[in-house]
Amino acid sequence: MKNKNIDIYTIADKAGVSKSTVSRVLNNKEDVSARTRKKVLEVINELKYRPNSSAKGLASQRTKTVGLVVSEITNPFFSMFVKGAEDKAMEENYNIMLANSNWVVEEELKCIRMFEEGRVDGILMISGGGSDLLNNYLNNLANKDTPLIVVDRKLDNEEIPKVNVNNIAAAFKGTRYLIELGHEKIAFVRGDDVAASAASVDRVRGYREALQKFNIENEIIEPGFFDREEAYQATEKILSSHKDITAIFYASDMMAVGGLKALDKAGLKVPDDVSVLGFDDIELASIIEPALSTLKQPRYQMGYLGMEKLINKLEGKPKEAYAEDVIFELELIERESTRAIK
Amino acid sequence: MKNKNIDIYTIADKAGVSKSTVSRVLNNKEDVSARTRKKVLEVINELKYRPNSSAKGLASQRTKTVGLVVSEITNPFFSMFVKGAEDKAMEENYNIMLANSNWVVEEELKCIRMFEEGRVDGILMISGGGSDLLNNYLNNLANKDTPLIVVDRKLDNEEIPKVNVNNIAAAFKGTRYLIELGHEKIAFVRGDDVAASAASVDRVRGYREALQKFNIENEIIEPGFFDREEAYQATEKILSSHKDITAIFYASDMMAVGGLKALDKAGLKVPDDVSVLGFDDIELASIIEPALSTLKQPRYQMGYLGMEKLINKLEGKPKEAYAEDVIFELELIERESTRAIK
DNA sequence: TGAAATATCGGGAGCGTTCCCGATTGTAAA
DNA sequence: TTTACAATCGGGAACGCTCCCGATATTTCA
Numbered sequence: 064m065k066n067k068n069i070d071i072y073t074i075a076d077k078a079g080v081s082k083s084t085v086s087r088v089l090n091n092k093e094d095v096s097a098r099t100r101k102k103v104l105e106v107i108n109e110l111k112y113r114p115n116s117s118a119k120g121l122a123s124q125r126t127k128t129v130g131l132v133v134s135e136i137t138n139p140f141f142s143m144f145v146k147g148a149e150d151k152a153m154e155e156n157y158n159i160m161l162a163n164s165n166w167v168v169e170e171e172l173k174c175i176r177m178f179e180e181g182r183v184d185g186i187l188m189i190s191g192g193g194s195d196l197l198n199n200y201l202n203n204l205a206n207k208d209t210p211l212i213v214v215d216r217k218l219d220n221e222e223i224p225k226v227n228v229n230n231i232a233a234a235f236k237g238t239r240y241l242i243e244l245g246h247e248k249i250a251f252v253r254g255d256d257v258a259a260s261a262a263s264v265d266r267v268r269g270y271r272e273a274l275q276k277f278n279i280e281n282e283i284i285e286p287g288f289f290d291r292e293e294a295y296q297a298t299e300k301i302l303s304s305h306k307d308i309t310a311i312f313y314a315s316d317m318m319a320v321g322g323l324k325a326l327d328k329a330g331l332k333v334p335d336d337v338s339v340l341g342f343d344d345i346e347l348a349s350i351i352e353p354a355l356s357t358l359k360q361p362r363y364q365m366g367y368l369g370m371e372k373l374i375n376k377l378e379g380k381p382k383e384a385y386a387e388d389v390i391f392e393l394e395l396i397e398r399e400s401t402r403a404i405k
Numbered sequence: 406m407k408n409k410n411i412d413i414y415t416i417a418d419k420a421g422v423s424k425s426t427v428s429r430v431l432n433n434k435e436d437v438s439a440r441t442r443k444k445v446l447e448v449i450n451e452l453k454y455r456p457n458s459s460a461k462g463l464a465s466q467r468t469k470t471v472g473l474v475v476s477e478i479t480n481p482f483f484s485m486f487v488k489g490a491e492d493k494a495m496e497e498n499y500n501i502m503l504a505n506s507n508w509v510v511e512e513e514l515k516c517i518r519m520f521e522e523g524r525v526d527g528i529l530m531i532s533g534g535g536s537d538l539l540n541n542y543l544n545n546l547a548n549k550d551t552p553l554i555v556v557d558r559k560l561d562n563e564e565i566p567k568v569n570v571n572n573i574a575a576a577f578k579g580t581r582y583l584i585e586l587g588h589e590k591i592a593f594v595r596g597d598d599v600a601a602s603a604a605s606v607d608r609v610r611g612y613r614e615a616l617q618k619f620n621i622e623n624e625i626i627e628p629g630f631f632d633r634e635e636a637y638q639a640t641e642k643i644l645s646s647h648k649d650i651t652a653i654f655y656a657s658d659m660m661a662v663g664g665l666k667a668l669d670k671a672g673l674k675v676p677d678d679v680s681v682l683g684f685d686d687i688e689l690a691s692i693i694e695p696a697l698s699t700l701k702q703p704r705y706q707m708g709y710l711g712m713e714k715l716i717n718k719l720e721g722k723p724k725e726a727y728a729e730d731v732i733f734e735l736e737l738i739e740r741e742s743t744r745a746i747k
Numbered sequence: 748t749g750a751a752a753t754a755t756c757g758g759g760a761g762c763g764t765t766c767c768c769g770a771t772t773g774t775a776a777a
Numbered sequence: 778t779t780t781a782c783a784a785t786c787g788g789g790a791a792c793g794c795t796c797c798c799g800a801t802a803t804t805t806c807a
Contacts, residue, residue, distance in 0.1 A: 070793050081757045086795060094755055115523040117462030118793035121762045126459060128502070128524075136491065142484045149478065149505045153512075158519060160470070161503040163491045170495075177500060181457040181763090182470075291692075320692055350633075350662055352669075352694055412763055423787045428765060436785055460763030463792045523793090754803070762795085773784075 069112050078106040089114060120181070128158035129373055130178035130186040134166045139345040140362055144189055144214070147366025155374050168194045175200065178209070185210035185373050189365070190262070212373045212385070214365050217261035224376070225388045226369050230262050233358045233393035234269025235276075237312055237340050240395055242277050245404035246310040246338060249274070250283035250301045252294055252322065254314040263289075266314045266342065283308070287318040294318030298325035309337055309404055316341035316348045319355055319400075338401040353399035361391050411454050420448040431456060462523070470500035471715055472520035472528040476508045481687040482704055486531055486556070489708025497716050510536045517542065520551070527552035527715050531707070532604065554715045554727070556707050559603035566718070567730045568711050572604050575700045575735035576611025577618075579654055579682050582737055584619050587746035588652040588680060591616070592625035592643045594636055594664065596656040605631075608656045608684065625650070629660040636660030640667035651679055651746055658683035658690045661697055661742075680743040695741035703733050 071089075075082045080099055087095045088103045095103075106112075120126040131148055133141040145161070152159050160183055162174035178186055186209060188201075202220045204211055214226045234251075241249050251270045254263035267284060274282050285301055287294035294313060298321065301308060311326075313319035319341035326333055333339050333353055341348055341357035348355040368389065375384035413431075417424045422441055429437050430445045437445075448454075462468040473490055475483040487503070494501050502525055504516035513533055520528055528551060530543075544562045546553055556568045576593075583591050593612040596605035609626060616624050627643055629636035636655060640663065643650060653668075655661035661683035668675055675681050675695055683690055683699035690697040710731065717726035 068793085072793085082794085083757060083796085084755085087756085090795085096755060099755085113518070113522045115463070115793055117459050117468060117523055118762090119795080120459030121457070121463050121764085122793075122795040124762075124795095131503075135488075136478070137481070137484050137488050139479070139481075142479050145503075146477075146479050146505060149503065153505075153515075158524065159503045161473075161487075161491065161501050163488060163495075173495075176455070180455045181459055182500065347689060347692070350689070350693070410763085414763085424764085425766085425787060426785085429786085432765085438785060441785085457763050460792090461765080463762090463794085464764040464766080466765095466792075748807100750805100750807090752803100752805070754801105756799105756801075758797105758799090760795105760797090763792105765790105765792085767788105767790090769786105769788090771784105771786075773782105775780100775782085777778100777780075 068115070069110050070115070074103065074106050074110065074112055077110070078103045125184055125377075126158075126182060127156065128160055128183055129370070129377070130160045130162065130174070130183040132162045132164055132171060132174045132178075132186065132188050134164050134171075134190055136161070136163050139347070140343055140360065141189065143345075143362035144366035144369075147363035147368075148187060148370040149366075151367045151370035151374070157370075157374060168197050171197060172200060175204070179204075183209070184377050185212070187212050187214065187369050187373050188216065189214040189369070190216055190260070210373060210376045212369050212376070214369045215262060224372055224385050226365055226372065226391070227388065228262070228360060228365070228391045228393060230265035231269040231272070233342070234266040234312075234314075235273045236269075236393070236395055237342070237358050238270045238273030239277070241310045241312060241338060241340060241401070242273065242279065244310075244338065244401065247279055248281065248283075248305060248308045249279070249310045249312060250285065250305065250308055252285050252287040252297045252301075252311060252313045252318055254287065254289040254318075260289075263314060270312060287313065287315075287321070289315050289318060291317050291321035294321035295325045298322040299329070302326075302329050302331075310340070310401070311337060312340045312342075314342050316343045316345050316355055316357055319357070320347065320351055323351065323353075323400075333400050334402040340401055344396055348396075349398065356398045356401040357396050358393040359396050360393060365391065410457070411452050412457070416445065416448050416452065416454055419452070420445045466523075467719075468500075468524060468526055469498065470502055470525055471712070471719070472502045472504065472516070472525040474504045474506055474513060474516045474520075474528065474530050474533070476506050476513075476531070476533045478503070478505045481689070482685055482702065483531065485704035486708040486711075489705035489710075490529060490712040491708075493709045493712035493716070499712075499716060506533055508533065510539050513539060514542060517546070521546075525551070526719050527554070529554050529556065529711050529715050530558065531556040531711070532558055532602070552715060552718045554711050554718070556711045557604060566714055566727050568707055568714065568733070569730065570604070570702060570707070570733045570735060572607035573611040573614070575684070576608040576654075576656075577615045578611075578735070578737055579684070579700050580612045580615030581619070583652045583654060583680060583682060583743070584615065584621065586652075586680065586743065589621055590623065590625070590647065590650045591621070591652045591654060592627065592647065592650055594627050594629040594639045594643075594653060594655045594660055596629065596631040596660075602631075605656060612654060629655065629657075629663070631657050631660060633659050633663035636663035637667045640664040641671070644668075644671050644673075652682065652743070653679060654682045654684075656684050658685045658687045658697055658699055661699070662689065662693055665693065665695075665742075675742050676744040682743055686738055690738075691740065698740045698743040699738050700735040701738050702735060707733065 071082045071085045075085045088100045164171040285297040287297045341355040344357045344359035348357050372385040413424045413427045417427045430442045506513040595609050627639040629639045683697040686699045686701035690699050714727040
């Protein structure tokens with residue numbers, strides 16, 4: 064049934080050279096004459112030979128694949144991140160091993176452990192929960208020999224290169240924007256519970272700092288857990304206890320969409336009666352009616368850059384090529400859901 | 406720096422057994438006494454040993470990983486598919502190697518070739534283009550020894566198990582639904598060019614067949630290339646040449662969203678003036694205003710089932726467990742964008 | 748022309764497993 | 778007690794590659 068695999072020896076025989084030479088042309092080494100290289104290449108093509116990557120991995124101790132763990136591939140934030148990472152990996156001829164943690168720490172751990180079985184030269188991780196268990200594990204990993212790059216996640220290990228987003232500044236910028244538009248009653252619908260997401264905490268902080276800076280006393284914060292439905296309810300709650308609200312800042316576009324619905328149901332017009340500001344700039348933000356003003360996260364770039372750093376590290380590039388942390392500042396995108404107060 | 410890898414021998418020494426025995430407990434073989442198994446397990450835990458999967462792959466000729474190629478991970482249709490596939494793979498302790506083809510055939514080929522390098526036990530593919538080049542290649546693959554399962558793609562190779570969607574019936578159902586609502590002037594905005602997507606062709610066919618069945622002569626078909634912008638323009642075109650249109654059926658929800666915008670701009674109300682029917686049932690369909698009536702594709706199930714079949718095949722399960730093709734029938738979801746004609 | 752330097756190649760060991768076969772021990776039946 | 782058989786284990790070869798070292802062929806320069 065399964066005919067004998069053609070291996071490097073088969074090629075060597077047919078080309079009249081040794082396996083070493085075949086290996087050399089396979090890896091574009093210098094020590095081969097043009098003539099023999101050509102001949103070997105011909106045989107390779109003729110026999111449709113494909114090097115066995117397990118053997119290669121075993122012999123070279125490198126697999127040319129990296130592990131990618133995300134919380135929820137279905138979420139546009141993450142899928143765009145994956146695309147960026149994938150593009151860069153493809154460029155450099157690296158493979159990607161994908162793992163989806165579904166937001167649960169145990170699965171995240173399971174993914175990483177799988178990756179540790181030498182299948183993967185390094186790991187790129189994004190967001191996810193922030194349990195001590197996991198963080199400890201990650202710290203350990205870094206001290207061993209699996210290179211790791213972490214995106215959008217708080218970790219106080221200096222050894223682990225990070226690419227982050229300046230959530231504090233972004234939330235500050237968004238809030239200030241609303242204030243400069245003349246709003247004074249500004250609610251903030253935050254994301255997840257404190258422990259689970261550092262990003263969420265930082266955004267709350269940015270909101271607070273802006274209020275303080277501009278001497279606005281009345282802070283109104285309601286949890287929305289990065290969920291549309293929850294944000295809907297949060298909005299209703301805000302509306303009922305603060306009739307005079309004129310702007311709501313949501314920590315994600317998805318939540319803003321939920322908010323829009325609640326506002327509509329309450330008979331409030333956006334942006335005439337209340338301004339709505341989102342966060343993320345997912346595709347939906349420009350599709351929805353009214354189009355959402357929002358803080359744009361460079362999702363694709365985060366993936367691309369994260370992967371670039373990881374590969375640089377794997378390829379033994381100088382430290383500057385990966386070790387330095389990067390922090391993205393977010394751009395404010397003005398669309399139709401916000402306007403100056405009359 | 407990098408301390409010597411702990412391998413099966415290290416464990417064997419420390420546990421006072423041979424490497425074969427360690428291998429046996431690693432693979433849950435029978436021929437080990439409870440006592441030695443326990444001891445070996447202890448040592449493994451103590452040393453945090455992780456088997457090297459390259460070596461394992463080389464020796465066993467199996468990698469326990471499958472390749473997954475999708476056209477565009479960012480597209481909700483595909484990301485949900487990936488999630489389904491990923492879930493099943495995780496359940497069975499398989500790894501997933503992800504490749505994103507960006508809709509271009511050459512990249513699709515490149516992905517498959519990468520997978521051929523023994524990294525992967527089998528391949529799961531979805532949609533994508535339909536070039537002869539690729540189809541030939543796939544046929545070859547199947548005749549060789551890389552198991553392949555194909556989802557939502559036309560391929561006339563009986564050896565390749567397929568999971569498909571009954572696009573003809575679905576488009577027929579959608580069109581009939583519109584007709585039964587009293588519509589007679591029904592336009593269809595189709596997807597891609599004929600060559601590129603079999604699904605698109607089938608949907609056109611279903612639309613046509615329904616019109617014929619109910620003796621409606623005036624078929625109106627405009628290309629929208631599965632793109633929001635294109636669908637916007639297609640809609641404008643339809644509107645200008647067919648003032649009396651009362652319903653438009655889009656071959657994807659994304660296109661329907663583009664259509665909604667065009668309709669709005671033209672001052673037409675949905676569903677009062679014209680009914681809009683989508684296809685896919687992506688999340689957006691229920692978010693948008695008005696919520697889209699649509700044909701629901703079982704995206705998650707397609708991924709899950711495809712992966713299940715693939716793994717069944719890899720695990721040497723009996724033929725019934727994977728060889729039989731499956732065809733999903735689509736459910737019509739009624740929401741707000743369609744209504745009976747007055 | 749000869750020696751030294753260089754380009755080109757081959758062979759062997761090793762990467763960390765699995766798997767087969769045979770050895771050893773223990774146990775039950777005769 | 779002897780024999781047969783099962784349970785348990787160890788050793789060696791193989792998987793297909795890389796990498797180092799040394800051998801040979803070719804060129805270069807004095």
